[in-house]
Amino acid sequence: MTASKPLTILKETILAGESKTINMEIAKLHTMNKLKIPIIVERSKTDGPTVLFCAGLHGDEINGTEIVRQLIVQKINKPKIGTIICIPIINIFGFVNKTREFPDGRDLNRVFPGSKTGSLASRFAYHILKEIIPHVDYTIDFHAGGASRFNAPQIRIVPENQELKQLSDIFNAPFTLYSKNISGSFRSACDKLGVKMLLFEGGKSLDLNDAITQEAIEGTKRFLAHLDMLNPRKKVIFSERKPIYIEKSSWLRAKFSGMFHGVAVIGAFVKKGDLLATISDPYGKVEHKVKAPHEGYLINVNDAPFVYQGDAIYHISTHLEKES
Incomplete structure (x- = not known):
């Protein structure tokens, strides 16, 4: 979508050059109190792509919310051209309750494309795809590891998609994982609608990590600079580091229950x-x-103080993409 055309989200119109916060209200708390999900829109007067930065599909992955918050605070979301939409928290219910799921017990990232008359999570998925995604060209969705498992900063993309690979190279996280779209996921729904998505993973749930946040911010600035959208007042750092592309990986699980003392570094x-x-x-x-059990990169490490037999404790690469 070009910036010169009016942008209408939830019956509110944002003109070229305007800034507006739109509150999405789909359901109330069981106390009948309203819960508003702010959608922060910044538009340039100049035509260009529309980019969505979002987080909080899982309500306890607050580091993603912090990343999007920083993009707003640092005014990185004010584009040189085009439009930038920020949604720091999608699953506001989970964020309030510090839980991954919706109150109906469902994982929002498994119910897309959703239903207008379905479960609470399903209704949210439906309105996100109906009201926001049709306007979007590119998305970066920010996540963190769950259940005390700390993810190394990484981008996840589907295999054999050269455009996404190029965007991942530009974002330049330390690792890029090839992973197929999961049925019912936001990434899969966006792909079917022609929206190009990078999924960022970093840190763990219910935790804020400055190093992870900074990796994501710098990668986002490189991403916007590539699209010629980066605010000209913002400096971008280009690194000679090349992402390590991981084609396959596997989980190492605990053979015993007990107190867990990690030695290896993420x-x-x-x-x-x-x-x-x-x-x-x-x-x-x-x-x-x-x-x-074999050589490889540690892309996820369990930070829990104790584990049970069978718990996932390390995610280790098993096959790297060869440099061309």
């Missing part, structure tokens, strides 16, 4: 047999060593 390259962690009892009698 993002590190480990060799087969390297010590990753120990799992001990609380009484000083038992200590089990956790060793790397």
Whole structure:
């Protein structure tokens, strides 16, 4: 969509050169109090693409919300050309309750495209796709790891899509994972509607991490500079670092229950047999060593103080894309 055309979201029109915050109200709390989801729109007077920055599909992944908040605070969301839409929190119910899911127990990121008359989560999915996504050309959706699992900063894209690969190269997170679209996900729904999405993962739920936030902000500025949308007052840092592309990866699971003492550092390259962690009892009698089953990069590390047998504790790359 070009900036010169009026943009109408939820029956509110934003003209070229205007800034407006639109409140999306779909359902109330069980106390009958209203919950408003702010949609922050910044439009240039000059034609250009429309980009959506969003977070909080999972209400407890607050680092994504902090990233989008920083984009607003630093005025990175004021475009040189085109339009930038920011939604810092989509699942406002989960954010209030510090939970991943909606009050109906559903994962919003598994119910797209949703239904106008379905469950609460399904209705939110429906209105996001109906009211916002038809105006959007590009999206970056910011996430964090769940259940105390800390994600290294990474972009996830579908395999064999050269345009997304180019955008991922430009964003230049330390890692890029090839992962297929999951049925019912926001990413899958956007793909079907022709919207180009980068999914950013970094940090863990119910946690704020400055290093993760900064990685995402710098990557976003490079992304906007590529589209010629970056506010000219903002400096962009281009790095010679190349993303490490991971084609396949696997989870290492705990063989024992106990107190978890991590040794390996997130993002590190480990060799087969390297010590990753120990799992001990609380009484000083038992200590089990956790060793790397093969070489690879640690792209997710469990930060929990204790684990149960079968818990996912490390996500390790198994196959890297060869440099062309």
